[in-house]
Amino acid sequence: MPDADEFVVTPYEVRGKVDYDRLRELFGTQELTPELLQRLRRLAGGELHPLLARGIYYSHRDLEGLLTAFESGRPFFVYSGRGPSGPLHTSHLAQFELCRWFQQRLRVPMYVQITDDEKFWSRAGLSREETVRWGYENLYDILALGFDPKRTRVFFDSRSIAALYPLAVRVARKITYSSVKAVFGLEPSANIGWIFYTALQTVPAFWPSWAEGREVRCLIPCGIDQDPHFRLTRDVAEGLGYPKPALVHSRMVPGLLGEAAMSTTGGSEDGALFLNDPPKTVERKVRNAFTGGRATVEEQRRLGANPEICSIWALWRTRFAASDDELDRLTADCRSGALLCGDCKSRLLERVQPFLRDHAERREKVKEWAESTIVTEAPRPI
Amino acid sequence: MPDADEFVVTPYEVRGKVDYDRLRELFGTQELTPELLQRLRRLAGGELHPLLARGIYYSHRDLEGLLTAFESGRPFFVYSGRGPSGPLHTSHLAQFELCRWFQQRLRVPMYVQITDDEKFWSRAGLSREETVRWGYENLYDILALGFDPKRTRVFFDSRSIAALYPLAVRVARKITYSSVKAVFGLEPSANIGWIFYTALQTVPAFWPSWAEGREVRCLIPCGIDQDPHFRLTRDVAEGLGYPKPALVHSRMVPGLLGEAAMSTTGGSEDGALFLNDPPKTVERKVRNAFTGGRATVEEQRRLGANPEICSIWALWRTRFAASDDELDRLTADCRSGALLCGDCKSRLLERVQPFLRDHAERREKVKEWAESTIVTEAPRPI
Numbered sequence: 001m002p003d004a005d006e007f008v009v010t011p012y013e014v015r016g017k018v019d020y021d022r023l024r025e026l027f028g029t030q031e032l033t034p035e036l037l038q039r040l041r042r043l044a045g046g047e048l049h050p051l052l053a054r055g056i057y058y059s060h061r062d063l064e065g066l067l068t069a070f071e072s073g074r075p076f077f078v079y080s081g082r083g084p085s086g087p088l089h090t091s092h093l094a095q096f097e098l099c100r101w102f103q104q105r106l107r108v109p110m111y112v113q114i115t116d117d118e119k120f121w122s123r124a125g126l127s128r129e130e131t132v133r134w135g136y137e138n139l140y141d142i143l144a145l146g147f148d149p150k151r152t153r154v155f156f157d158s159r160s161i162a163a164l165y166p167l168a169v170r171v172a173r174k175i176t177y178s179s180v181k182a183v184f185g186l187e188p189s190a191n192i193g194w195i196f197y198t199a200l201q202t203v204p205a206f207w208p209s210w211a212e213g214r215e216v217r218c219l220i221p222c223g224i225d226q227d228p229h230f231r232l233t234r235d236v237a238e239g240l241g242y243p244k245p246a247l248v249h250s251r252m253v254p255g256l257l258g259e260a261a262m263s264t265t266g267g268s269e270d271g272a273l274f275l276n277d278p279p280k281t282v283e284r285k286v287r288n289a290f291t292g293g294r295a296t297v298e299e300q301r302r303l304g305a306n307p308e309i310c311s312i313w314a315l316w317r318t319r320f321a322a323s324d325d326e327l328d329r330l331t332a333d334c335r336s337g338a339l340l341c342g343d344c345k346s347r348l349l350e351r352v353q354p355f356l357r358d359h360a361e362r363r364e365k366v367k368e369w370a371e372s373t374i375v376t377e378a379p380r381p382i
Numbered sequence: 383m384p385d386a387d388e389f390v391v392t393p394y395e396v397r398g399k400v401d402y403d404r405l406r407e408l409f410g411t412q413e414l415t416p417e418l419l420q421r422l423r424r425l426a427g428g429e430l431h432p433l434l435a436r437g438i439y440y441s442h443r444d445l446e447g448l449l450t451a452f453e454s455g456r457p458f459f460v461y462s463g464r465g466p467s468g469p470l471h472t473s474h475l476a477q478f479e480l481c482r483w484f485q486q487r488l489r490v491p492m493y494v495q496i497t498d499d500e501k502f503w504s505r506a507g508l509s510r511e512e513t514v515r516w517g518y519e520n521l522y523d524i525l526a527l528g529f530d531p532k533r534t535r536v537f538f539d540s541r542s543i544a545a546l547y548p549l550a551v552r553v554a555r556k557i558t559y560s561s562v563k564a565v566f567g568l569e570p571s572a573n574i575g576w577i578f579y580t581a582l583q584t585v586p587a588f589w590p591s592w593a594e595g596r597e598v599r600c601l602i603p604c605g606i607d608q609d610p611h612f613r614l615t616r617d618v619a620e621g622l623g624y625p626k627p628a629l630v631h632s633r634m635v636p637g638l639l640g641e642a643a644m645s646t647t648g649g650s651e652d653g654a655l656f657l658n659d660p661p662k663t664v665e666r667k668v669r670n671a672f673t674g675g676r677a678t679v680e681e682q683r684r685l686g687a688n689p690e691i692c693s694i695w696a697l698w699r700t701r702f703a704a705s706d707d708e709l710d711r712l713t714a715d716c717r718s719g720a721l722l723c724g725d726c727k728s729r730l731l732e733r734v735q736p737f738l739r740d741h742a743e744r745r746e747k748v749k750e751w752a753e754s755t756i757v758t759e760a761p762r763p764i
Contacts, residue, residue: 191557
């Protein structure tokens, strides 16, 4: 890790001005090159998801090997998860969006893990009732992004434990407390549930191979901060006879108040745009959001603004620009001073409010079939 | 703990000449007094189990409170378990025998835990297939002691995880790695399954209270070496709103080769009488067993032998003497020199061989209903 006064990125903390290229080098991951993106575009029928096209996803592990195998007819699936401690915010969607895209374009299965046990263990203030309730709320939000019920399976940890445990028992023998301490920084005063939990997070990566009795590769889209989690998974894979999961890593979406990552852990709720925020709250948060603008209108007209540091620009880039062309125009107008922050925020609100309204509607429909996606039985007892 | 050259008693090791009264003081447990035994005898309809009458069980925690509650109509159950790493030997039966006695005399439920996950985690050489197979073999042996199918429930960890996990999640948040290290000596190089496991061992003590939504006290008969396990359970009980389990502790049954406890962990198989030993093996092991006899017949006739240190006498005392009178006569004849070790062993074999034959028959019958005792569903999801 670099000096603490530069930046810090761990599964539990993102702080400072992150140098993403340097981080990729530090973590030892591979660059998501134009060639690899081109290959993905071809496989996906000529289009690339904006999160890929706009460079939000920028790093990977073993994606090339997975695609080569896929091209020769070998199956893979996508896997992502959520620790349910509260409502989802827009930056949580990046990993699920990419999963949905893979599912729609390549018709691959999606496995979602809802870690209601882990959040109970890692957050002293949460009750079991709360982590379970948020588990369902979050699951509805995820499924509402457009997952196919027939190709989507959910591990809701406490409800799916019979399905997960036989494999978790084998995974857990391969991981020591020392490793957990090194990767997650869990001190001896940590509870034994939290320490054990990483075994359960590893299971979905191997589960389809175990269940189907054949090699089914796993692709995990995640924030680069979550890479250490899955290094453990990759470390134990071969010893258990399963392929190492491949990863694609995204940059962090900055918070609305200028934080390095949108997160409410230890921060203000105003830094994040929640999917269940009422329209007035959304308006207020966007209006108060940190931008790259100048001190006065006159100055901004003259000198232009800086999109690189702007939380509103990050929202356009990660989700709300309808096309790359629109994003390019917005960016140019921002830099030139033609577009003022107030106007930019008004335009963004015209995209955000309908998105949240539509999402809420899709979410209601999902409730009819969400339950049917939860896996409750093991494919075999041992 | 006393000096290492005196004796050592932990959940994973019993070594040296154990001073059981001193051990009780060190552990801070209470004496199983004649008054308390008398009270048990009354409750049980006038008889006391030989393991109680002959002082094998000699210590307890909170037994008085449990009996007082029971006398005023409040329910309790007995709980014991087994880590399935191989066949059971006769000294394993002491805890289950006492459970069966409580079930028959006081008509209380019995909960058995078969920890096939824990043995996989704690014994690097065992496969999952082996711990599961031994789990069933051991379960048949336990049930064959005469448990009532209607009053007996079994947690076979990997098969019962859906039933255990919701409560295990809550227990695990209360126990830190530091505690597990202090109690079990598990170093940072231990795997996270083994570290987590004590949460699962605690669950059955609270499960009936949780399942029935009322206070159901728990009584755990165990070797005194297992007391530290359940100190953790007692420590977390109140914070979770359940009564602390009561314990009754037995001395260890010495090994046939003179070991402080009959155990094959790190020792010779000849030190233990397995329930599945063929008659010839039983004969050989008993004939070779360490006794308190003298160097020559002449000397023994003249000076008598010492039953206190004799592994054969321990077998008479813990299981094979048909009555206290018989045990007293045997003991007197041993001390006087009237009974020689060879004859004593012949007499014992006349009890052991039919016992093992009958046990094997009962065991076959148990297989018909053993499966029906395994709990697989949680009483409620959270």
